[in-house]
Amino acid sequence: MDKELMELFDVSILRSKLEQFYTMLFYISKYTSIEKDEFVFDLQSTIKLLISSEVFTNREFPRRISNVYLSRHNRECPSYKVFFDSDRVVLDLKNGKYGYEIFREGMLQKAKALVFYGSFSFCLRKKGENVEAFDFEDVDIYGSFGSRGFINVDVNYVSVKSVEFHKGSEMALVKAKVSKKEFKTNEHTWLLYLVTRCICDKSFQPLDW
Structure with a gap:
């Protein structure tokens, strides 16, 4: 694992x-000496690792973590569940300055923050040289999204389905759809609700926190 981690953190x-x-978590699951297929990480060691590895721009965010659970019955596809000290935790993207922007569907789409609802879970797998995180639960992207054209649509909450991180870049293939939180928070037509239940949007864009 040392070789992989050295390459991962090569400046x-x-x-x-x-x-x-996410790549570090994949390596931890793959190479850890613990034989169990399910276990809970030592909290203080986990927080120390996350802070010292500088995988978060916001150094206070790891301190909000209260528990980390790993299940790896399939060693090539481990699943994690991360618990927080509050039922709603917000992590600004790009250090809270500008978020990430991409022009699509006739308007500027802007991802501003990740919103976690008490905990969040995901699975990991390798896709060639890339790592993909998928099957997300209890996390949304907050921002300004939608479309301009025959029908104008404005959306604030998007549910992430999968993110494939392209090795050696800030680019990622993101699959997402309108979140259930959006319909609880903002008023929309029943048609939009039906359509977005079936449609999963794909975008190739820079994404970081």
Whole structure:
């Protein structure tokens, strides 16, 4: 694992903090000496590792973590569940300055923050040289999204389905759909609700925290 971690944190190679975070978790699951298929990490050691590895721009965010659970019955596809000290935790993207922007569907789409609802879970797997995080639960992207055209749509909450981090870059293939939180928070037509239940949007964009 030492070789992989040295490459992962090599400052001469462009990487996003998000890629480093999820790739590090994949390596931990793959190479840990603990034989159990399910276990809870030591909290203080976990927080210390996350802070010292600098995978978060916001150094206070790891201190909000209250528990980390790993299940790896399939060693090539481990699943994690991370618990927080509050039922709602917000992590600004790009250090809370500008978020991430991409022009699509006739308007500027802007991802501003990740919103966690008490905990969040995900699975990991390798796709060639890339690492993909998928099957997310209890986390949304907050921002300004939508479309301009025949029908104008404005959305604030998007549910992440999967993120494939492209090795050695800030770019990621993001699959997402309108979150259930959006319909609880903002007023929309029943047609939008039906359509977005079936449609999963794909975008290739820079993404980091």
